[in-house]
Amino acid sequence: MEAMTALTALSAAYDVIRQPLGQILPRLSRVLADVVPHRAVAELSTHCAHSPFKTYGEADITDRLTTADLAPLLASGVAGRPWQGTLRLAGADCAVLVVRSDATPRGAVLVVIRDESTAQGTAVQTGTAGQSGEVMEPGATGEFGEPGSDEAAVALVQALWDLVTSHFDRLAAEAVPGALARSRTAAGTRARVIAELGETHAATLTSLLGVLRSRTLDDAAARAAATDLAVSALVELRAQAERDQRIAEEPADQAFARLADSLRPLVRYSPVRLELGGPGSTRPLAADVAHTARAVVLAVLMKVLEQEAVSRVHIGWQVTDDELRAAVRDDGPGTLSLCTLSPGRVRERLDVLDGRLDVDAVPGWGTTVTATVPLRAAQEPAPHPLTSLGERELEVLTHLALGHRNRAIAQELHISESTVKFHVANILTKLGVGSRGEAAALFHAAA
Numbered sequence: 001m002e003a004m005t006a007l008t009a010l011s012a013a014y015d016v017i018r019q020p021l022g023q024i025l026p027r028l029s030r031v032l033a034d035v036v037p038h039r040a041v042a043e044l045s046t047h048c049a050h051s052p053f054k055t056y057g058e059a060d061i062t063d064r065l066t067t068a069d070l071a072p073l074l075a076s077g078v079a080g081r082p083w084q085g086t087l088r089l090a091g092a093d094c095a096v097l098v099v100r101s102d103a104t105p106r107g108a109v110l111v112v113i114r115d116e117s118t119a120q121g122t123a124v125q126t127g128t129a130g131q132s133g134e135v136m137e138p139g140a141t142g143e144f145g146e147p148g149s150d151e152a153a154v155a156l157v158q159a160l161w162d163l164v165t166s167h168f169d170r171l172a173a174e175a176v177p178g179a180l181a182r183s184r185t186a187a188g189t190r191a192r193v194i195a196e197l198g199e200t201h202a203a204t205l206t207s208l209l210g211v212l213r214s215r216t217l218d219d220a221a222a223r224a225a226a227t228d229l230a231v232s233a234l235v236e237l238r239a240q241a242e243r244d245q246r247i248a249e250e251p252a253d254q255a256f257a258r259l260a261d262s263l264r265p266l267v268r269y270s271p272v273r274l275e276l277g278g279p280g281s282t283r284p285l286a287a288d289v290a291h292t293a294r295a296v297v298l299a300v301l302m303k304v305l306e307q308e309a310v311s312r313v314h315i316g317w318q319v320t321d322d323e324l325r326a327a328v329r330d331d332g333p334g335t336l337s338l339c340t341l342s343p344g345r346v347r348e349r350l351d352v353l354d355g356r357l358d359v360d361a362v363p364g365w366g367t368t369v370t371a372t373v374p375l376r377a378a379q380e381p382a383p384h385p386l387t388s389l390g391e392r393e394l395e396v397l398t399h400l401a402l403g404h405r406n407r408a409i410a411q412e413l414h415i416s417e418s419t420v421k422f423h424v425a426n427i428l429t430k431l432g433v434g435s436r437g438e439a440a441a442l443f444h445a446a447a
Helices: 006-017 021-032 067-076 151-173 177-212 220-248 252-267 287-305 344-352 391-401 406-413 417-431 436-446
Strands: 038-045 053-057 083-089 092-101 108-114 141-144 249-251 273-277 284-286 312-319 323-330 356-362 366-374
Touching: 006 021, 006 151, 021 038, 021 053, 021 151, 021 391, 038 067, 067 092, 067 108, 092 151, 108 151, 249 252, 249 287, 252 273, 252 284, 252 287, 252 312, 284 287, 287 312, 287 323, 287 344, 287 366, 344 356, 391 406, 391 417, 391 436, 406 417, 417 436
Parallel strands: 273 312
Antiparallel strands: 038 053, 038 108, 083 092, 083 141, 092 108, 249 284, 312 323, 323 366, 356 366
16 A cells, blocks of 8 residues: 555556446456455446446356345445445455445445455454444444544545546536447346346246145145245345336436536526426436436526526426426527527437427527427437447447557457457447448447
8 A cells, every 4th residue: 555656546546537437347446456455346336327236356256246235335325434344245244345425416336345364454343334324234344434554545445436436427427429329228228128027027926926825735834935035036126126226217306406406506696596497206217318408408508698688597397208398498688599509519419319409589588498308219219330339349449440450459458469350350240331440430420
């Protein structure tokens, strides 16, 4: 830890956040290996609608970790106050470091499953976690925020995790259209798989219950035990679906409240009066729909405030069965136009979600701008050409689009040139193109 100077820490942070999204957790793990020796890491990050749960490390741990293990830690952890102690994870008692960040609006938690031999020296007093409202898993021992022999190491982990999650939040809020399209497709596929598996498992377990409750069975004790097991499995199945839904979606009223919090500072010292009309609905919105609606409203409001003679702006959301309508109405000169209010980024973000921007301007009376995002259509986004590529293929394509040759790509990704050639061949086949230049053109078009 002594060798981790401020300069090397900054270099390590830069090295982590410059990675493709799928490689950030592995690179973070490698950066922390000397600071906090560990066997595995896991994250639950609410910024990511289609892949909120990620793991990296020893397979005998990561293969058994689930969102059910991390969800209570996300809910009960305190941002900026790391927790060290023992938790029951992956079927065993593990020495862990739990770090929560609120850099993303709904939080993100990182769990470092420590190497037992190095964790034993940590100054952590035994006691039931959960004092002052900080609740961990039943039976967990440890403490929040208390200094120990590796206090500097823990502080570094907290700082790196805050930086990484801030990076996540920026990417989510400013996602380029190509990335947003891929995210929508992946999120839709994930939602369908969850629904299909849920229905299949529920039907199977319900049938099992019907058999086990049959009065024709002789062994009452076995029947009762099997019934309890099946009931528990059904409860866990439903809880899993609810956890996934909470992470991938955001209630409309909460999404609007977040928007309101971000808008008030813009007019705090302005003569303009801001009026807010919430949706009055708790209907869940897909996370990227909520992100896009907030981004569009903010962009429109900035243009509205550039006008002279504006004294009042009303912002309201309306949620119906089919769409979300976000309206911005001012009492200005009424001279704004669609060209003025729809710079490329706003228009492209709405296009990805099949949304539209309408402007109704009346000279001398003001302007009403309405962004409409369909909700039903958003469930089934049109497949994007790049969605057929795997994670490593996307990394190779990213470098290929920058004009890098095979040797440079191999060095950057720490793989052999023959592996790069294999990935390039797969990329050309999957994209249906005949050259690296055509593949690069598709990538740039998506971005």
